[in-house]
Amino acid sequence: MEKPTQIYGLRAVIEAINAGEAIDKVFIQKGLKGDLSRELEGLIRKKGINASYVPPEKLNRLTKNNHQGVIANISPISFYTLETLVEQVIENKKNPLFLLLDQLSDVRNFGAIIRTAECTGVDGIIIQKKGAAPVTADTIKTSAGAAFKVPIAKVDHIKDAVFYLQASGISVTVATEKTNTNIYDLAFNEPCAIVMGAEDKGVSPSVIKAADHTAKLPMLGEIGSLNVSVACGVFLYEVVRQRM
Incomplete structure (x- = not known):
């Protein structure tokens, strides 16, 4: 296998x-x-x-x-091109959901995110060719095998993927603390994509600028941020909640 x-x-x-x-x-x-x-x-x-x-x-x-x-x-899996992934999903699903990972570098975080993506009905994950966490045996293990189930595409630049998705009728929301908009103030009932950033520096400024929306999670404690895989799970399940 x-x-x-x-x-x-x-x-x-x-x-x-x-x-x-x-x-x-x-x-x-x-x-x-x-x-x-x-x-x-x-x-x-x-x-x-x-x-x-x-x-x-x-x-x-x-x-x-x-x-x-x-x-x-x-890689133990095969990767899609962005064009093939998006075209196949749009042809077969009325209300697609994509997940973009902007230079996420930890393989275990990557695996955990793939697992959550599979559980929340994500139709495809998009990562950058350079600087992104590889799909290793640890990634596969942490994903509980979900890496074999969720299509993953590699692109030269995440920003280019954002533009391509937008041109395909898909709204793009970036998860970032650098915004005043709460995740619960946005609607995710239309075709959409969520962008999560790197563990240390978040989403690139150029990607934030290109996105349709930005959103943050309310933080009520003294620690200012969540682990990226946890934050990603919250974002994806808000999409699920709104679509149920």
């Missing part, structure tokens, strides 16, 4: 990219030289794959095998 989640070696990673494998991230040893390394770097740039240059000690911790200076994490 699940694909291998890691491959290593220059030629193996190059072949995996050329074969269209869903690669989440490539780790490349700093200072790596040679024709194959240049070929790999060119492919990474061309395909827009997330890559990090790391010391050899990092690679040695990731695998005990002969990595030749390169390790790639392969």
Whole structure:
């Protein structure tokens, strides 16, 4: 059911990219030289794959095998293009609900959000190619298998996805503390999308500016924010409450 989640070696990673494998991230040893390394770097740039240059000690911790200076994490699921996801959902559902995650980085938060998304009838999740949490074995486990049930699309920029959704007749609401609008003051009875931000910095200012609405949760205690997966659950269940 699940694909291998890691491959290593220059030629193996190059072949995996050329074969269209869903690669989440490539780790490349700093200072790596040679024709194959240049070929790999060119492919990474061309395909827009997330890559990090790391010391050899990092690679040695990731695998005990002969990595030749390169390790790639392969997603255990296949990803959709934004256009395919949105078109399929709109064709088959009158009142779709999408969830956008703006550079969420923690795999367990990601998994918990996917689980909640499946339980609340989210039709598709949209993440950014670079800077987003990968779909790893931990993500799958935390999602309780929901990652195999909810379609996930990758895009170059979340802001571009916002514009595409809006052009498709879908209203976009950003969850942010930088607003005076309470979540309970908005209507979610029409086709809509919710945007949740990164754990540390929230949603990007450019995405907030592009959205149709912003909304926050009322905070009655002394701590000023919720864990992003918890906040996401509250937002999604408000959509469910209004639609029931």
